[in-house]
Amino acid sequence: MKLLKSLIVTSVITISLLVANTVQAAPSNVDAKIQAKMLKLGLVASKIEDAPVKGLKQIYTNRGVFYMSEDTQFFIAGRLFDTDDNMTNLTETALSSLRIDGMKEFKDSMIVFPAKNEKAQITVFTDTTCGYCRKLHAQIDDYNDLGITVNYLAFPRGGLNSRSFEDISAVWCSKDQKQAMTDAKAGSKVAKALCSAPIAGHYNLGQAAGVTGTPAIMFEDGTMILGYKPPSELAQILELN
Incomplete structure (x- = not known):
């Protein structure tokens, strides 16, 4: 027994x-x-x-x-x-800890668009077909110019058995991931490729972290905001100005 x-x-x-x-x-x-x-x-x-x-x-x-x-x-x-503590959201505090651990775990599998004069980093759950994900990426140079490094994690909105999973996997499995990301966000087809990229791990982290849509932006302290933010607004949120 x-x-x-x-x-x-x-x-x-x-x-x-x-x-x-x-x-x-x-x-x-x-x-x-x-x-x-x-x-x-x-x-x-x-x-x-x-x-x-x-x-x-x-x-x-x-x-x-x-x-x-x-x-x-x-x-x-x-x-x-x-x-008794200014209505502190204790659940969000717990989720922040989970997100920080997740960002550490998947640090080496992110697609990174670094800022030359980095002031802050954001980690974005993204999908190649999401309209606001495409809008965010179209302004990637603007984020970088403001000192914001953008780290991408994959979040195929259709789930792990979907076309969006195949599409975003192709980006992560490309020899030039950054160019593939840019091409895919511009609507170009990225050739399918097989690799060991942990797309499922990214997706599972997103679901555990409270992602309900893309883009979802995590800050270094584990807080998360859902949805697109223009570069200037995001810089204000990050108190970079």
């Missing part, structure tokens, strides 16, 4: 490796129960920790951050705010 229980726990941990972050230590009995309950809900728990509210667990999953009572009876999908 002990052996069977150990195999079940090991299987749950193995499944959790599909998302950006993983549980580093063997889960407690409470964590194992929560992982199993989350799987029944169609969610993969990658990290479980005590929530700011006593009796609740904060759960990082492939679809964002959720909360569950330690006995697994109650599940909470929503934002948690601290009313």
